[in-house]
Amino acid sequence: xxxxxxxxxxxxxxxxxxxxxxxxxxxxxxxxxxxxxxxxxxxxxxxxxxxxxxxxxxxxxxxxxxxxxxxxxxxxxxxxxxxxxxxxxxxxxxxxxxxxxxxxxxxxxxxxxxxxxxxxxxxxxxxxxxxxxxxxxxxxxxxxxxxxxxxxxxxxxxxxxxxxxxxxxxxxxxxxxxxxxxxxxxxxxxxxxxxxxxxxxxxxxxxxxxxxxxxxxxxxxxxxxxxxxxxxxxxxxxxxxxxxxxxxxxxxxxxxxxxxxxxxxxxxxxxxxxxxxxxxxxxxxxxxxxxxxxxxxxxxxxxxxxxxxxxxxxxxxxxxxxxxxxxxxxxxxxxxxxxxxxxxxxxxxxxxxxxxxxxxxxxxxxxxxxxxxxxxxxxxxxxxxxxxxxxxxxxxxxxxxxxxxxxxxxxx
Amino acid sequence: xxxxxxxxxxxxxxxxxxxxxxxxxxxxxxxxxxxxxxxxxxxxxxxxxxxxxxxxxxxxxxxxxxxxxxxxxxxxxxxxxxxxxxxxxxxxxxxxxxxxxxxxxxxxxxxxxxxxxxxxxxxxxxxxxxxxxxxxxxxxxxxxxxxxxxxxxxxxxxxxxxxxxxxxxxxxxxxxxxxxxxxxxxxxxxxxxxxxxxxxxxxxxxxxxxxxxxxxxxxxxxxxxxxxxxxxxxxxxxx
Numbered sequence: 001x002x003x004x005x006x007x008x009x010x011x012x013x014x015x016x017x018x019x020x021x022x023x024x025x026x027x028x029x030x031x032x033x034x035x036x037x038x039x040x041x042x043x044x045x046x047x048x049x050x051x052x053x054x055x056x057x058x059x060x061x062x063x064x065x066x067x068x069x070x071x072x073x074x075x076x077x078x079x080x081x082x083x084x085x086x087x088x089x090x091x092x093x094x095x096x097x098x099x100x101x102x103x104x105x106x107x108x109x110x111x112x113x114x115x116x117x118x119x120x121x122x123x124x125x126x127x128x129x130x131x132x133x134x135x136x137x138x139x140x141x142x143x144x145x146x147x148x149x150x151x152x153x154x155x156x157x158x159x160x161x162x163x164x165x166x167x168x169x170x171x172x173x174x175x176x177x178x179x180x181x182x183x184x185x186x187x188x189x190x191x192x193x194x195x196x197x198x199x200x201x202x203x204x205x206x207x208x209x210x211x212x213x214x215x216x217x218x219x220x221x222x223x224x225x226x227x228x229x230x231x232x233x234x235x236x237x238x239x240x241x242x243x244x245x246x247x248x249x250x251x252x253x254x255x256x257x258x259x260x261x262x263x264x265x266x267x268x269x270x271x272x273x274x275x276x277x278x279x280x281x282x283x284x285x286x287x288x289x290x291x292x293x294x295x296x297x298x299x300x301x302x303x304x305x306x307x308x309x310x311x312x313x314x315x316x317x318x319x320x321x322x323x324x325x326x327x328x329x330x331x332x333x334x335x336x337x338x339x340x341x342x343x344x345x346x347x348x349x350x351x352x353x354x355x356x357x358x359x360x361x362x363x364x365x366x367x368x369x370x371x372x373x374x375x376x377x378x379x380x381x382x383x384x385x386x387x388x389x390x391x392x393x394x395x396x397x398x399x400x401x402x403x404x405x406x407x408x409x410x411x412x
Numbered sequence: 413x414x415x416x417x418x419x420x421x422x423x424x425x426x427x428x429x430x431x432x433x434x435x436x437x438x439x440x441x442x443x444x445x446x447x448x449x450x451x452x453x454x455x456x457x458x459x460x461x462x463x464x465x466x467x468x469x470x471x472x473x474x475x476x477x478x479x480x481x482x483x484x485x486x487x488x489x490x491x492x493x494x495x496x497x498x499x500x501x502x503x504x505x506x507x508x509x510x511x512x513x514x515x516x517x518x519x520x521x522x523x524x525x526x527x528x529x530x531x532x533x534x535x536x537x538x539x540x541x542x543x544x545x546x547x548x549x550x551x552x553x554x555x556x557x558x559x560x561x562x563x564x565x566x567x568x569x570x571x572x573x574x575x576x577x578x579x580x581x582x583x584x585x586x587x588x589x590x591x592x593x594x595x596x597x598x599x600x601x602x603x604x605x606x607x608x609x610x611x612x613x614x615x616x617x618x619x620x621x622x623x624x625x626x627x628x629x630x631x632x633x634x635x636x637x638x639x640x641x642x643x644x645x646x647x648x649x650x651x
Binding site: 001040041042097100101102103105108109111112117119122123126129131132141142143144145146147148149150153156160163164166167169183184187188189190191192193241242243244245246281282285289398399400401402 | 474475480481483484485486487488492493494495496497500501503504506507509510511513514518519520521522523524525526527528529534535537538541542544545547561562565566568569570573603639
């Protein structure tokens with residue numbers, strides 16, 4: 001796999017552009033605060049994007065407003081305008097959770113009671129389906145897919161985009177993730193009991209949950225030779241994408257007959273398999289697949305930007321798997337203590353943050369980590385650390401055992 | 413070229429199976445969306461040909477409506493922060509895909525795709541990409557559209573996009589790149605540009621003729637699915 005990254009855009013609480021994010025990356029981070037955008041009595045701190053309007057009258061609402069900001073920054077950075085887009089097979093793949101469902105509660109409250117409603121919120125929901133919205137408005141003629149894979153959505157979008165480039169499906173791909181903070185995820189994650197009462201502390205012995213956030217990130221992917229022909233020098237490339245599910249992770253259902261399970265060896269492909277009953281087997285399979293595609297050994301990876309939400313069980317699983325794959329020399333951090341958990345945008349934002357760390361050669365410290373837990377084999381970085389490596393890995397995990405790993409290579 | 417290994421479909425116009433029984437018997441705690449998907453894919457699972465290496469894609473426009481609306485009801489009817497956590501976690505599109513992968517014992521890549529234009533065909537394209545990248549040897553594609561408050565009102569709220577009644581149902585198509593697995597014919601994607609409205613395309617992207625061809629299933633046949641890349645949009649002021 002080799003998809004050159006010729007442009008990036010990013011907006012989150014850590015910065016409203018790539019430039020601002022880069023400038024703030026090694027500074028004291030923004031701290032989460034009580035939600036200001038909408039009225040809530042829930043006393044959980046969140047990471048909000050500064051200067052963002054409370055509502056949007058555009059299709060896709062605030063989520064697509066964030067996406068457009070990242071999109072145009074990425075297109076500009078890549079030197080891509082309408083003329084370039086019209087000459088190429090351009091695909092668009094966007095990850096989102098909020099934009100994939102109807103969340104306008106005032107409209108819904110009237111509709112369910114049979115009252116007359118103004119149709120605009122419904123129309124904005126339909127027209128704002130992210131990938132289709134971008135394809136329609138930029139008049140693109142390639143594939144358009146919105147991935148709603150919960151918290152791996154943004155990373156999956158970049159992985160799919162990289163596959164399209166590698167397989168020659170597209171000449172250029174717009175890929176990214178976006179999610180706004182609104183009352184649905186705030187209520188939902190609060191109900192799940194995973195919202196931290198203070199700034200989150202990923203991987204810490206005394207971690208107590210996550211801080212929700214919001215944002216968007218977008219990357220422009222191209223075949224390296226095309227980027228050169230356009231006179232663009234790509235600094236990074238997506239070189240591996242691994243994706244696997246955990247099986248046997250829940251007991252909601254009685255299993256149905258699923259027939260034969262062929263021996264993985266007989267499958268004869270590059271598909272990774274690990275013991276299904278080992279902790280984090282899906283994540284391990286995803287990471288090993290990404291590394292194999294990148295033709296990189298674990299020792300060649302400078303750092304892992306981990307999913308690391310700050311929840312007790314997920315952090316433990318991830319840390320154990322990372323240590324199993326990368327060994328004692330593992331160098332990793334979570335950047336969610338800088339951005340919050342931005343859900344469908346998280347994987348894309350963390351991809352951009354990983355690129356910025358590859359660019360500087362310095363892996364950022366895991367903010368708010370103080371006490372090493374006994375059950376986590378290798379502690380995350382406690383200080384900004386220089387590294388000499390071309391590769392980084394970014395991992396994303398989601399509801400129901402969805403695991404994603406992206407391998408990123410620095411080209412310059 | 414992709415090949416169809418097996419196809420199965422259920423459709424409210426022809427009568428749905430007893431979804432309540434499916435929910436009680438096969439899927440403990442499942443919502444209607446998942447029951448529709450399991451009912452459509454059941455005949456394929458019973459063939460005994462699914463492998464745990466296979467991937468899975470669900471594709472839907474409105475997603476799990478019953479559960480999503482129940483979550484909104486919870487927000488409206490209960491004190492803040494008191495919604496049922498299971499209701500919330502099952503209401504996201506991916507929850508169904510994830511749970512279905514477990515039902516069928518699949519540990520390959522799992523994706524939930526949404527969209528209102530040619531989502532079924534785009535999901536077909538994603539399946540081909542996944543297999544070509546060797547992420548999995550086969551993909552079980554599940555198109556699901558559940559009837560609910562939004563679908564029932566869609567035509568009155570947005571008649572330009574939803575001209576006809578939205579049909580409740582689900583379709584399951586097992587795909588492979590291996591010609592030796594071809595049982596019901598080749599699956600092709602025709603990507604073109606056409607000025608059409610979304611309403612003409614709706615019903616998770618499957619039209620009657622495609623369903624007929626897939627159901628008839630012949631190894632020498634090829635079913636071509638169009639992708640309409642340009643849906644008419646008069647609102648060009650926002651980008």
